[in-house]
Amino acid sequence: MSDAPLISAQSLVKRFGDFTAVDGIDVEVAPGESFGFLGPNGAGKTSTMRMIGCVSPVTDGSLRIFGMDPATDGRKIRARMGVVPQLDQLDKELTVEENLVIYGRYFDLTRKQARAKAAELLDFVQLTERADSKVDPLSGGQQRRVSIARSLINDPDLLLLDEPTTGLDPQARHVLWDRLYMLKERGATLVVTTHFMDEAEQLCDRLVVMDGGRIAAEGSPQGLISEHVRREVLEVRFGHGKNEEQVPKLEGVGGRIEVLPDRLLIYADDGDAALSELHRREVVPESSLVRRSSLEDVFLKLTGRTLVE
Known part of the structure; x- marks a missing residue:
């Protein structure tokens, strides 16, 4: 070939x-x-x-x-x-x-x-x-x-x-x-x-x-994930209208924080450690989820979340 x-x-x-x-x-x-x-x-x-x-x-x-x-x-x-x-x-x-x-x-x-x-x-x-x-x-x-x-x-x-x-x-x-x-x-x-x-x-x-x-x-898919986002994502919810006001309390937790209407995304190398840090700071969300970062996270970071018609 x-x-x-x-x-x-x-x-x-x-x-x-x-x-x-x-x-x-x-x-x-x-x-x-x-x-x-x-x-x-x-x-x-x-x-x-x-x-x-x-x-x-x-x-x-x-x-x-x-x-x-x-x-x-x-x-x-x-x-x-x-x-x-x-x-x-x-x-x-x-x-x-x-x-x-x-x-x-x-x-x-x-x-x-x-x-x-x-x-x-x-x-x-x-x-x-x-x-x-x-x-x-x-x-x-x-x-x-x-x-x-x-x-x-x-x-x-x-x-x-x-x-x-x-x-x-x-x-x-x-x-x-x-x-x-x-x-x-x-x-x-x-x-x-x-x-x-x-x-x-x-x-x-x-x-x-x-x-x-x-x-x-x-x-490569994995290369793009490594380059543009951290290894894991911690998703936390504090309730409608309360997510953004929590951001100052999360300074230094993870590498990047993204505020969405329904939740906060905290990109971190270790999502469980990031969640433990939240609890240490007495910041307790209504719900939390730790997941691996995906190509979708890269895609949305690069192209935005605005709906394109």
């Missing part, structure tokens, strides 16, 4: 009229890596993915995929790529197998080759028994697995997944994670956008957090 990046972007820009959706980002994705784009709505994730997918032209900067330029080699790049869009684009009047076989024909597979590949992929996503079923009555999780199977029909070198588990229940999400993890173990290169922080922690070797079209942070 070559050490050259499968995706290389320098000063990548995407504008729509006067609006800049992607504002000069630098990204590299190595072969065999599972790479994530995180960010709130409007952060520029989907615009970036569409440029990588060779369906939206680059406004400015440089983008190379497999060493090729999407502007001139888009067809060659797409032939080596699999895409799982945010919304399933399956033909619901066809059977599961027919959806895969017809898609395989677009990649010049013979009907015999396409059927053999479809059977292999349906076994991989655990849907062999639904091969002759129409797509429409399948559950959301099953349809998502059909989309993943279809995206693999051409044995892609790169798989793009845009919000792969949006709208799925927890059981379906975990089944999908298992299949994607198996692909990762086989050496597949995955590029994922997601709103789910636990999903990013499960699937991504490395990721970027985007906000306002720019990259706010980059690293």
Whole structure:
């Protein structure tokens, strides 16, 4: 396997009229890596993915995929790529197998080759028994697995997944994670956008957090947690309207204190020791919880808690 990046972007820009959706980002994705784009709505994730997918032209900067330029080699790049869009684009009047076989024909597979590949992929996503079923009555999780199977029909070198588990229940999400993890173990290169922080922690070797079209942070999930927040979080509640008035009493407890309407978050290397210090100071909350810091804490610190419509 070559050490050259499968995706290389320098000063990548995407504008729509006067609006800049992607504002000069630098990204590299190595072969065999599972790479994530995180960010709130409007952060520029989907615009970036569409440029990588060779369906939206680059406004400015440089983008190379497999060493090729999407502007001139888009067809060659797409032939080596699999895409799982945010919304399933399956033909619901066809059977599961027919959806895969017809898609395989677009990649010049013979009907015999396409059927053999479809059977292999349906076994991989655990849907062999639904091969002759129409797509429409399948559950959301099953349809998502059909989309993943279809995206693999051409044995892609790169798989793009845009919000792969949006709208799925927890059981379906975990089944999908298992299949994607198996692909990762086989050496597949995955590029994922997601709103789910636990999903990013499960699937991504490395990721970027985007906000306002720019990259706010980059690293491994655990590396970002170590860099931007403490190891643990102590969550305490003092009652409605009483949280903020407690802050002066907590000076020096932990590394950072965040005041929320319903609770205080105290970021500390040792959450239990921080709680003991509160009790030593005779500051007794109505309730308390010590938990490990997560990627969600990093995400909210970097992008804020304001709801983005």
